[in-house]
Structures are given as C-alpha cells and as structure tokens.
Amino acid sequence: MVNPREAAAAVVDPEIRVITIDELGILRSVETDPATGRVVVTITPTYTGCPAMDVIRADVRRALAAAGHPDAEVRTVYSPAWSTDWISDSGRAKLSAAGIAPPAPVARPNVVPLTLAVRCPRCGSPETEQVSRFGSTACKALWRCRSCSEPFDHLKAL
Amino acid sequence: MSADLFDFVLGLGDDALIAAQRLGEWTSRAPEMEEDIALANIALDQLGAARLLLTYAGELEGAGRDEDALAYLRGDREFRNCLLVELPNGDFAVTMAKLFFLSAYQLPLYDALAGCGDERLAAIGAKARKESAYHLDHSSLWVRRLGDGTEESHRRMQEAVDQVWPYTHELFAADPAAPVDPAGLRAGFEATVEPVLTEATLTRPGDGFTPGGGRQGLHTEHLSFLLAEMQVLHRAHPGARW
Structure with a gap:
C-alpha cells in the first residue's frame, strides 16, 4: 500500500x-x-x-x-x-515554467508594502503590464510582457 | 436565537445568490472580453459565498433544507435579500454602481464576521473578505474611470449613482441580535465610498428616499422575474440530475 x-x-x-x-x-x-x-x-x-x-x-x-x-x-x-503564500517553492517554479507568473508575497497589515514587478515567465523581463484583473480561472489575472509581447497568466496574490 | 440567526444568515446568502444571478446575466454581453471574464469571475465568487451561507442557514433551520432547496424552492416572499441586488443591471454604469455599493458593504461585513463568535460565520467571513476586496477594487476603478471620463460617461455614471444610492440604506438597517449589527458598518461604508465619488467628480446623492423591505420578504417586481428564470429548470424537473 x-x-x-x-x-x-x-x-x-x-x-x-x-x-x-x-x-x-x-x-x-x-x-x-x-x-x-x-x-x-x-x-x-x-x-x-x-x-x-x-x-x-x-x-x-x-x-x-x-x-x-x-x-x-x-x-x-x-x-x-x-493564501497564495502557501504555494511551495517547487510549486512556484513549476508555475513559472508553465508560463504562469507566480504571485508575490501577500501584503501584511502594518508592513510597508514593497511592490515587486511581475516578471514575464517567458523572457524574465520586469517590463510587464496588467491587461485584465481577472483571467481564465478565479485565481488568475491576465498580463502582457512589453519586452517580448507575449501575454501570460499571473496567479493573483490572495 | 437560532431563528434570528437563520434569518440573518439567509439574508446574507440571498444577497450573494441574487447578486451572482444578476452578474451572470452579463456573460457574453459585457462591453469587452476582459470585462466579460471579470463579471463572470465576480459572479462565481458571489455564488461561492452564497452556497456556504445557504448551506449553513439550512443547518440552522434544522428542517432538512439544503442549499438547493433554499435557492430553488422558495417563492419571492421567502427571499430575504436586500433590494439593491435584485435591481435590473441597467447599463454598465448601473451595474458598476450596484457592485461598488454592494462590495463596499460586504467587505466590512465579512471582515467583522471573521472576528465574530460564530465559528462558521467567522470562517466564511475570513474567506469571502479576500474576494470582496477584489470586487471593491475593480468596481471603484470603473466608477472613477467613468465618472472622471467623458461628458457622456460622467453623465451616465452620475445617473447610475443617483438611481442606486437610495437602496444602500437598507443594507445598514439595525439588527442588534445579529452576530454583526449592520448599523455599525454604515460609517465605514461612507468612508470608503465618498472619497471614490469625489475622485470620480461625482456628487454624493441626498438621503431622502430610503426604500427597503427586502429583509422582510417585500421585494420589487424585478425579483419574481429573476427567480422565474433561475428556478425554472429545477421546478420543471424536480430533483433532476445529470
């Protein structure tokens, strides 16, 4: 067994x-x-x-x-x-390899938020922009890379 | 106490269910593809909260009714949702005004429930508030965009706010026996809503007209039509499965 x-x-x-x-x-x-x-x-x-x-x-x-x-x-x-903070490191690596940008850490109350750029999972460029706050599933948003022009999913921090 | 709690939870579940049904009407009809997906996603969140709340309401009642029995086998007078959510979608501005006011109420409500003494409601509140924060963010973005947009978008957004505002008063009717008294949420609601209206160059409407009755089962004529569409399959084929 x-x-x-x-x-x-x-x-x-x-x-x-x-x-x-x-x-x-x-x-x-x-x-x-x-x-x-x-x-x-x-x-x-x-x-x-x-x-x-x-x-x-x-x-x-x-x-x-x-x-x-x-x-x-x-x-x-x-x-x-x-919370997306529960996604493991290996999970984050797999999401990224599948073209889905993993979420940034969730902002904590009373902590100065540090906004990190969402990196393009294809070319790694931080030059990206949000196309839509909602995506193909409840947990994703749609983004686009300004460097390589590819659209990609981003798992929203929750 | 249990009967009061049943009514309270039923009201919140019905708010979420009817909001989900209305938002779902936009699917395939939204002004742009991204918004179509956004509204469907928000509808799904509302439906998720509705299922948890109605399931719990059924257990509190103890009469063997599950979420489906409560959603599909009640008549309009037995629904306890606020009038705000049953109002027709109108144009996109009306839909956004409705969603903006609803989420500015649901977010502090779920937040307060997360810290209340009822374990089930606390779990539902802690879960749903994260989703409400997105709804509020999304709708306030549109209120600002349309209000501070073109002359035409400003005119329509102001009309929408004027049309929907009177229905916000019912959300905060006092219910001192409830785990969270909605009357205590009004100040936070206004503190959220007013800066957005100001930034959107919109005028906050006056408070003269305050329609209500939804929590007592007295609804507008719109609810019956909505229920007819939502319930027709279940009523035509009771217990059908596929």
Whole structure:
C-alpha cells in the first residue's frame, strides 16, 4: 500500500495541471482515523466558488482507492482561508515554467508594502503590464510582457 | 436565537445568490472580453459565498433544507435579500454602481464576521473578505474611470449613482441580535465610498428616499422575474440530475 499522504499529495490541480494540490497549498492534512482506520483527507478551496473542487475531491478519492484506501473520506474546510503564500517553492517554479507568473508575497497589515514587478515567465523581463484583473480561472489575472509581447497568466496574490 | 440567526444568515446568502444571478446575466454581453471574464469571475465568487451561507442557514433551520432547496424552492416572499441586488443591471454604469455599493458593504461585513463568535460565520467571513476586496477594487476603478471620463460617461455614471444610492440604506438597517449589527458598518461604508465619488467628480446623492423591505420578504417586481428564470429548470424537473 502506498502511503496515503503521498497518494493525496500527488494529485494534480485539474485547472493548472502542472502543479499538485500539495504544492498549491490546498491539501491541508491527511490523517488516519484511529477508531475506524479510515483515511481522512482535508482540503480547502482557493476561492469559495472554485468550480474545480468537485473534480479535486473525486481525484483524491480515486488516488487513495488506487493506493489501497477505497473508503477514504475527503473533508473541505474554509478556515484558515487559503493564501497564495502557501504555494511551495517547487510549486512556484513549476508555475513559472508553465508560463504562469507566480504571485508575490501577500501584503501584511502594518508592513510597508514593497511592490515587486511581475516578471514575464517567458523572457524574465520586469517590463510587464496588467491587461485584465481577472483571467481564465478565479485565481488568475491576465498580463502582457512589453519586452517580448507575449501575454501570460499571473496567479493573483490572495 | 437560532431563528434570528437563520434569518440573518439567509439574508446574507440571498444577497450573494441574487447578486451572482444578476452578474451572470452579463456573460457574453459585457462591453469587452476582459470585462466579460471579470463579471463572470465576480459572479462565481458571489455564488461561492452564497452556497456556504445557504448551506449553513439550512443547518440552522434544522428542517432538512439544503442549499438547493433554499435557492430553488422558495417563492419571492421567502427571499430575504436586500433590494439593491435584485435591481435590473441597467447599463454598465448601473451595474458598476450596484457592485461598488454592494462590495463596499460586504467587505466590512465579512471582515467583522471573521472576528465574530460564530465559528462558521467567522470562517466564511475570513474567506469571502479576500474576494470582496477584489470586487471593491475593480468596481471603484470603473466608477472613477467613468465618472472622471467623458461628458457622456460622467453623465451616465452620475445617473447610475443617483438611481442606486437610495437602496444602500437598507443594507445598514439595525439588527442588534445579529452576530454583526449592520448599523455599525454604515460609517465605514461612507468612508470608503465618498472619497471614490469625489475622485470620480461625482456628487454624493441626498438621503431622502430610503426604500427597503427586502429583509422582510417585500421585494420589487424585478425579483419574481429573476427567480422565474433561475428556478425554472429545477421546478420543471424536480430533483433532476445529470
């Protein structure tokens, strides 16, 4: 039997298929209920209306069934609310390699904000501009590079 | 207490649900592609909040109604949303005025809920406030752009603000038993809204006309038409699945 944590962590996000739900930070915990022996996976949505949640739940159950845990339970929690700060370094690198500019750290209250340029994931240029604050999925905005002229997605800091 | 809390949560859930339905009407009809995507995204956020709130309302009621039963199987008099969200979309300026005032109310509301004693509402508030901040940012940008734009855009944005403003009063009707009393949010709302109107060269309307009744189930004629469209499939084919 595959370790349930590893099985759940390997599930990829259905809308951004280069990154796993673990790297995206939406996999909160994988535990085994000591009384029943059932695996309980806890996930949290990026956005409240994220339409990928049903698919993610089904994919997690399927992955755990394949790993020898056919009765795994998937729970959804909303607190603490997901933040892009939970995206791992390997997740950020994969987003960038897939042409999606990763988010800057979320601004903290009482901290002087440092606005970093969004770098073009294709040519690395900081000469970029926002085209639209909303993009192809709830978590992305549409940007354009002024150096290489390519449009690209940017995962919004949340 | 539980019945009061049910009404409160139902009202907030209905606000988000009806706002989502109205914003969704813009899909494929917005003035430009980027705005089409933006409005659909905001509608989706509102729908997400509505689902969490209506699910919780159903549990508080304890009568076995889930989010779908509450959304699709109630008549207009049983809806508790504010009148603001059911008003027709009008032109783009009216839609932006509605969204601007709604998000300037929802943001401090969700923020206050995030710190309230009810664990479920606190979790929903902490989640939804992040999304409301984007809605407020987006709509205030358009209010400034249109208000401080051309003569025609200024005229239409001012008309929109004048038309929608009276409906903002209902949002802050006192409800001292609620986890967050909306009456306490009015000052913050005005502190958010007034500088944007000023920057947009728009005049803040007067406060004479204050329509209300939505929280008691007394709606404008527009809600019935909206519900007819939203509920028709579920009512024609109860329990249908695909």
